[in-house]
Amino acid sequence: MAEFYSKKDLLFQLFENQNCLELVTFPYFTDHSEETFKLVLDAAEQISVNSLYPIFKEMDRNEPQLIDGKIRIHPKMKSIISQFGEDGWIQAIFSYEEGGQQLPWTIHLCAGFIMQAANYSASVFPFLTTGAANLIRTFGSKELIDRFTPNMYSGKWQGTMALTEPDAGSSLSDLTTTAFPTEKEGVFHIKGQKIYISAGDHDACENIIHLMLARIQGAPAGTKGISLFVVPKNRENGMLNDVLTQGIYHKMGYKGAPIAHLMIGSNEGCEGYLVGEPNQGLKYMFQMMNEARLGVGMNAVAIATAAYHSSLSYAKERPQGRKLTEKDLNKPQVPIIEHADVKRMLLFQKSVTEGALALLVYCGILSDKISKEENAQKKKEMHLLLDLLTPIAKSYPSEMGVQSTSAAVQILGGAGYTTDFPVEQYYREARIHPIHEGTTGIHGLDLLGRKVLLEDGLGWKLLQKEIQKTIQESQDVENLCELVKAFEEKLKKFNHGAAQLLFKMNQGPEKFLADASLFLEACGILTVGWMWLKQAVTAQKALEKGNPDQDFYFGKLETARYFMEYEMIKIEGLLPRFHSNSYPTIDMNKNWF
Template identity: 35%
Template sequence: MNNYRTPLRDIDFTLFELFKYEQHCGAIGHASVDRELTGAFLGEAARFAEEVLAPLGPVGDQQGCKLIDGNVVTPSGFKQAYQQYCDAGWPTLSRSTAYGGQGLPQSLGVILSEIIGTPNWAWGMYAGLSQGAMHTIEIHGTEQQKQQYLPALISGRWTGTMCLTEAHAGSDLGLLRTRAEPQPDGSYLITGTKIFISSGDHDLAENIVHIVLARLPDAPAGTKGISLFVVPKIQLKDDGSLASVNGVSCSSLEDKMGIHGNATCVLQFEGAKGCLLGEVNKGLNHMFTFMNLARIGSGLQGLAHAEFGYQQARLYARERLQMRSLSGVKNTAGPADPIIVHPDIRRMLLTQKSLVEGIRMLSYYASIKMDVSQHSTDADERQQAVDLLGLLTPIVKAFSTEAGFESANLALQCLGGHGYIRDWGLEQNLRDCRIATLYEGTTGIQALDLLGRKVLGAGGKTLAPLIDEITQLCRSCDDTEQLAAHAAQLATLSEEWQQLSMHIARQAQQNPDEIGAAAVDYLMCSGYLVVAFLWLKAQQVALRQLAQPVADPGFYRAKLAAAEFYFARILPRTMGLIKAMESGADNLMSLASADF
């Protein structure tokens, strides 16, 4: 059942009312990106998502990808949709004008990823991974490499992938064995096996550009001996045109729980010709350019599945008649009341609404900081944005996917048995969503990055700019009766957050396992706090709008109600997380491994 509609009103609110996007774009040199232009762009993207991509969502799930004679064939309609996507110029949006792009802010590309991914995440991954490949070559490539690869990637004629994982290594990239043998002409022959390669092979584009981690023969052990390479599926002639097939092939497709429409490949590199990207033995550092963008993208996957599920659950709850309200009949013309009147259904719907809209605010907040980090002319402002984005990225990735999965699960629950069958698409939505907490480093990996590297590793200094923003917002709410209680609640939690960070740092000096024991709870607590900060800002905006005549007062009243619910029923989860962290590592580590 295809009832998906792009949430354009909420996107517009988040961009232009909450984050003052026109002023932001003007400050980073994009004054032409105003509300009218952005609205036209978003409207056209929404049409493509609703009319073209949404109907292909169940098709991709049911047909899946097929490996035929060594080549991957995508589900019916995927190739035609990709051609429409390219013809409309969508791949060029946020890429450099020097190589055929439109040069618009990266944040617009993030929003485009949400719009096209929500009704059909499996299809959207083909386009999303290409953006990461382009971004990595733009940052680390030589001018020759940029001229050779970027125009075709930006136009969409070629797509890109990231090739990290190996079966024996998993997230421990220091163990990877893929070899890169230098050649007299300056190229390298890449040999090894990579697994779990999303969009690793397909029939959408004429070439696929793989960004590959490998090790030179004389490289030091561990992560310090990894280099990064560009390896095309089809080799290039000197003039950039396609030559012969390279030594890279898909040996099998993973048999997966979800996202069946995206080809997750085992790739064999057998003396495949490639070129070094960036510096020797700096490959992991360079690959973080790709991975950090992909982590923001994975966070969007949590948002996408949460939004899709919420729309279906909301529609069903309004129409499904079952039982009478305990507080009195609400539907006098029918045999029962719609289930949306029952408190437990409202609990699930409001949880979804407050998380969906909160994750959207979080994702856009991070993407705007990304813009500032790339385009601000003020070096101090640019560095502060880099630091804050580093702090936010693991939160966006892990909190958004965990909360998104919770929301997708609640959506299915709202439909009862009807959610468990295929008709409404919620069982597929839940299956597709499950991978999001695993992609680009699991929740545990992201949590260690946040607590171990971004907070404790920086001596807590990275927290300061965000805490300053939170403090300023709370102070601005002191004189507003409707906001003062929430501001006090947030200010108290912010103080506890700082104290907790210092407490874990002290405990870790005695026992390093304290970091791992606290990490996931710390990340989730951080996510709830940052989203509360954004909900308070949203409340402030909604009250300001309701103080004057507006065309849609119900929209703003719903914002206030969702914020009230979040502060009353979602944010208190942090108290349990804090208690768990304060309990220390002993209750995790005292049991002998053999006794489990």
């Protein structure tokens, strides 16, 4: 059994708390079943246990190095990436015609969860290639598809997303990498530089295929002038394509994955191949964005899950102190899991990781349904709901991952601060997620400034409807009365606060959006609270049906109670901001710092 996640909980989320088998009613997924899904998850566990977890520490201690212009990564990654290719992980979600398995993205996401919990750095390589290949197959010409994707699917070539530049990170619209047309249609000379490119160069693959954003010479400023290109490191004939690895970033965590600084066309020798239409690059990227962002949410949950299980084992074994009611010092010490404050830190971790996992599975299923749904109205509604949930499902796990791995360190105390235990590594690795794939601040603006307002708030209304459904369902179940009452009370307060906040729109974007990050935070707590209500309903039903695994379901019920009692109340610490008409963060002058 893997020690870094709970298979039982993952299966509970997929098959019991939510019904991922709904998906097999779509023709595209019709060959799948509970059995095939479980086989995929077993395979993910197998590669995780056998190959990824054993080098989890090693990859941190021996980070990639840039030697003679080439990044060298952990020697075992070559065979691991090959295996990812051989086992079909890279194109698993694509169609049979493309050599894929028509696997729902949800299952792929959950397989990824297992791998990320085992070894986050090692897990990123195939997922980056999948993302890059997905852009080529969706928007590229047949020629580009045939030329690039087969070697990507096999794991021979690495795919990347090359977006960020020195002066264009959060403000992607300011990118300046330029594409100059050549005589050949669709072929451009590219010139510029890209930074923070994950897997942007390494020696475990024969070629690196960058899906790169650049401006065609003369294109309009801003987001409307950005195009998407395939820019390989090597051309077919073995010729180099003038993509130089200028540097490697050394990082606090997530060290096993190489992050490169690339110079493109500095010797005027870089060819790039236009994907789809000119100036549509950002639109193309954004069509993959929900999945990419949910993916980051899942990375964060995975790391926090591994940290939770690590601290849980420790807490069960480590004797220290006695119960507060025990005054006899000759009695042996008790395992620290007996102390309420340690249980509080464990419940915090359990509640945020399992709650966020529930939310991500929910979003995954929604995403799969959207892509296969034929009813336009239904599709549109689901899309709006997923658009709304995405910044939440990216940011809540990311922010809580930081706090949750910190709680894991705290449970181990001094031991947790040493490199003898893995929790300090999880703590370092978790810190990347509130930053990449859009910072929490950016997602706050996206949620409040865009997603909530789309189509007159339709997505927002749909979310409320979904929440009400769960409340409705919970009323048919015994013993949940207190829990539902607590949730509804907070929901009511939250909705009142949100309405107040929306009034601020009249005061212009600066005031309206000043506390967008806090609004995002509150939405995260509320949404995950909803997920806990959902899990409690499922657990209570299982107990009523006489399911013998009482410990598991009692654990779900008690954790739901914890969430209402300890996490939902944090909303009350945020609400005053939504009512307030005082704006110190706007009024503060930069010279006053």
